[in-house]
Amino acid sequence: MPPGVAEEGTRNMDALAIREDSLGAGLVAGQNSLQLIAFSIGEQTYGVEITTVREIRAWNGATPLPNSRDYVRGVINLRGTIVPVFDLRARFGEGRTSPTKNHVVVVMSVGEKWVGILVDAVSDILTVSRDDIHAVPDGNAVDTELLTGIITHDSRMVGLIDLHAVVLGAPTDA
C-alpha cells in the first residue's frame, strides 16, 4: 500500500461524519433536495452531486501520460484499477496545480468510467434545493461549458461541475 493510507482513511471518516450530519438536513429538505460534495480551488467553491462520488483520497502522485492534454495529471492505481486524474484548476485554464499531500483527489463515476479530479480541498457536504439552482450566465464559453448551474449557499457561490464536459468534452489540443 502506498503511503498516505492513514491520511486517506481519516479523510474518508471526515466525509462520513459530515454526511451523517447532513442526512438530517436532507430529510427535512425532502425530495426536491440535492446533496453536493463541495470542494475548493483557490477561493472558489465548486460542487458535484454526492451520488457520483466514489472515494476521496489524498494526492499521492500520479503517473503522467505522454502526449496528453495539460490538465490530465496522469493515472493512479485505485485498488487495481487504473483511474485517470484531471487537474480541475488546469481544466479551468488557471494553470496546473502544484499538488502537495494536502491536495485531494475526488474519484467519481461518469457514465461507465471512473475518474479522479484533483482539487485543493474538500470542504463540506451541502444540501440544497433544486429550485435554488441558477443558470450559468451566458458570457464566457468556458463557464457555460463546464458548469451546469450555480447555487448560492450561505451567501457563497457554488459552481455545479458538469463532469461529462470536464472529462470528455475537451478539445484535444488544449
Added chain:
Amino acid sequence: MSELDEFKATYFDECSELLLELEEQFAAIQSGERTPDRLNAVFRAIHSIKGGAGAFGFSALVGFAHAFETLLDHVRDGRIEMSVEVTGLCIRANDIVADFVTAARNNETLPEHFGAEEKLRFDALCAGENVADLEGELMEEFDLDFTPVRVVLKGDTEPVYEEPDADRFETLPFQAMAGHWTVGFKPHPALYARAGDPLLLFRELASLGDTHVRAMLSPMPVLAEFDAIGSYCAWEITLSSPTVTEAAIREVFEFVEGDCDLTVTELATTQPTALPTEALAPAARAADHGTTLASQSSALSDLVPPAELTQKIDPAPALPKSPVAAAPELARPSPVTEQTPAEDKPSEHKATGVQSIRVDLDKVDRVVNMVGELVITQSMLTQQMDETLRAKYQELVRGLEVLAQTTRGLQDSVMSIRAQPVKSVFSRMPRLVRELAGKTGKKIRLETVGENTEIDKTIIEQLSDPLTHMIRNSADHGIESPAKRSAAGKNETGVIRLSADQAGGNILIVVEDDGAGINRERVLSVARERGVVAPDQQLTDEQIDQLIFAPGFSTADAVSDISGRGVGMDVVLSNIKKIGGSVHVRSITGRGTRMTLRLPLTLAVLDVMLVKVSATPYVIPLSSIVETIQCSRADFGRVPSGGKVLRVRGEYVEVIDLAERFALPNEADTTNRFVVLCETDGSTKVALIVDDIIGQQQVVIKSLEENFERIEGIAGATILGDGHVALIVDVQGLKSMVTHRTAA
C-alpha cells in the same frame, strides 16, 4: 438457470465439439481417407447429436439427422459408395446440421423446408433399399435411443436384490449345490468411469443359469466420507447351472477385466451354508480396503489361468484354514517380476481415455486473476529485499526464491488451463471457404497447418472475426477466377493456406493465398481519391500494402455479399491490436498475398523490462526486446531529417528517444542512457532510448481505456510492486506513429 437449461447448455457444448469433429473427419474423408474408422466416427457424432436433439424435442434436427444417419449407415454397410458427390452431400448436410443446432441454441425457427432438398437427395440415394430394411433400422434406432433399460433377468427366478441391509446379508443362509458357482465381483471406480454397468453383466450371467445376486454393502463409508464417484459396492452372485464352465463365466466379465476384482469359485456339494460367504471374504475384504493383497489377487486373476486360480482360491481343499491364513498363500505365488505387467494394465487403460472436466470459464478466470495478483505481490516482496535484509535473513531469501519458482509454475499451469488449440477457430473456416467459393464461382482449396498450436482462450475468441475477414479478403480479392488463373498459367484451384505456429512468446497466424496479390496501383489511386494519402506523397510498396487496413478502404469494384463495404480489414487491425497483437502484410504481384498475425501467448501476464524515462517508470514487453546497449557504446549516425539511426551488426535501425516522443522533460545525462533494441514484427527493428534500465519483472496488464482513452504509443498500464502505475510501451504503435507522421 433451470436444470433443463443446464442440460441443454451442456448438450450444445457437446454439439459444438461434435460438429468440429465432423468437420475434421469429413476433411479427411474428402482427402481420400475413407477408412471405416472415420465413417464410424462420423456416424457416432451424428447419432449423438440426434439423440440429444430427441431428448430436448428439436424435432426438425432429429428428422434431418436421422435421414443423414440413414445415408451414412448405407455408406457404412457398403450399400452406397462414398463417391465424391456423396462426400460433397455429406459435407453440405453437416453444415445444415450445424445450422439446425445454431437455430436450436438461439431459439430461432428455421424455414420449414430448410434442408428438405438434401433430405430428398438422401432418400433418393437410399432408394432401392426395401422398406422393411429401413423399418428395421428405425426399430433399431428406437431400441437404442428410447427404450429404457429394464431390470429383467432371464429365467423363471425373479431377480433377487437384497435390501441394503448388512445384518441381513451376514446371516442370510443359502443353499449350495452341485454345479453351483460363486462369483465375487468388486468394480473399481474406473469401471463406472468407462460407463460399465454391473447390471448388464448380471443379466448376461443370468443367461447362463439361475442367478442369485447379493450386494455387499459393508464397505460403504459414512456419508461424510462418501465419494460420489467412488466404488463401494461389491456383489456376490451364485450361479446354478450344471453345464456352465468357469471360462464361460469369465467371458461375461471380459470387457471389464482390469476394472474389477473378480473371483470365480465352484462350490463343493456339501459345503456348510455359511462357508461361501466366508470363502469369498478374504478377496472381497482385501479388495475393499485396497490393500496390496487386493492388487495381488487381481494381478493373479490376470496372470494365472482360471483353473489354477480356482484351486488356489477355492476354500474347499483347505477348509480348516482361516480366511486370513489363506490370504498370504494367495500372495505368495505371484513374484514381483510377474506383477509388473499386471500393474501396467490399468495405466494402459488410463492412457486411452483423456480425463477431462468441464469448468465454467468464470471460475478459471477468477483463478487466473488471483494468480496474477499473486505474481505481483511476489515481485513486490522481492523488490523489498535490499542488501542488508538479504544478508540478515537468508532463510527469508531462500523462501522468496522458492515462492518465485512456485508462483511461476502455478501461473504456467493456470495459463495452460486457459490455452486451447486454435483448431476451434480454424475448423470454422472450411465451411466459410466452401461458401465463398460457391458465391464467387471460384475454385478454392483451404489448407490448414498447425491446428494444435495452443493459445489463450480469450485470444482465440477474438480471432474468429479477423480470420473470417482475412479469408474473405483472400477469396474475394486474392484468388482469381478459374479462367484468369489458367490464363496466368496457374492451377485453376486457388489455395488459401491458414497456419499457426509458436515463435518465442508469440503465436504467428498466417493467411496466405496464391492469388493475384495486392493491386498496388489501384490501392494507391483509391487511397488518394479518399484522401487517405496526400496526392504528392510517395509510398513504399510495403506502406501501400498496409493501406488495406485503413478504415473504410475498399477496392472492390462492386459491393458484394462478401466484401467491398470497406469494413473488414480495419476490423482485423483494430481487433488484433486490442489483444496486443500486430498485423503484417506482404504481397507479390501475381504470386499471392501473405498476412501475418502476431499474437501474444497470453493476455493476463506479461514479462517486461522496467525502464525509466525522465523519472517516470515505463515497461517494455520482454518479448519484443532484442538486446540492450549502453548509449556510450552505441554507434549512432544522423540522417538528413535530423533523426538518428543506430548501426547494429551491419543494420541501420531507426532511433526513437522515448522522452522526446512522449514529450517528457529530458533531464538525464545523455551518456548514461540506454538503447533498448526492439523488434516490432518479424523483420522491422526500432531502437528506443531510455534513461535507465531498472530490471525485469512480470506484470498484469490493465486497461487504460476502461476509464480513460487510448494513448498512442502506449499499449496499456500496469501496477508495480510499490503500488504505482507504469505505462506499457507499445513498440509496434511507436513505429507506426512514425509512419503516420511522415504520412501527415
